[in-house]
Amino acid sequence: MASVTYLRSIANNTPYTLTVIDGENRSHSLAIGAQHAWNGSLAVPWIGKSSENHKALRLILGPAAGTSIWLYQDYWQPAHEDAIKQLTASTMEYASEEAVEVPGDNRNGGNKNLIISLVNRQFTLYMA
Template sequence: MASVTYLRSLANNTPYTLTLIDGENRSQSLAIGAQHVWNGSLAVPWIGKSEENYKALRLILGPGAETNIWLFQDYWQPAYMDAVKYLIASSMEYASEEVMEVPGDNREGGSKNLIVSLVNRQFKLLMA
């Protein structure tokens, strides 16, 4: 049986405000200031096909809010691992070859912390 991942904290270790929009409930959004942390509980949505792209959490960053990072839990790949994945792109596409697992403790569900950093002008994610 699949296990849900809950974000319990989100650390924005960048010089930009991070806006998070919940794809399943677009009225639920967060703004996390530069070098600040949000604490709470937010389920990472399951996606298993392109028709479910709308569910992904959208993280918006950058000096002109031009970077979109899509965060979701993969229902199928790899099977029974409950991997949290991300895509940096203007729009979400589950089948994209650019989709990657979030580095760190991203499998098997449960309570997790997400850290967003800026390294050499590129946004990096880490799950702990």
């Protein structure tokens, strides 16, 4: 049986405000200021096919909110591992070959912390 991942904290270690939009409940969004953190409970949505793209969490960062990072829990790739993946793109596409697992403790569900940093002008995510 699949395990759900809950983000219990999001640390925004960038010089930009981070906006998080919950694709399953678009009226639920939050803004995390530069060099600030959010604490609470946010489920990472399951996605297993392209028709579910709308469910992903959208992280918007950068000058003029120019970068979107899509965050989701992959139901199938790899199966039974509950991997959290990210895709940096203007639109979410489950089948994209650009989607990668978030570095760190991203598998097996449970309570996790997400850390977002800016390294060499690239946004990086890390799960702890």
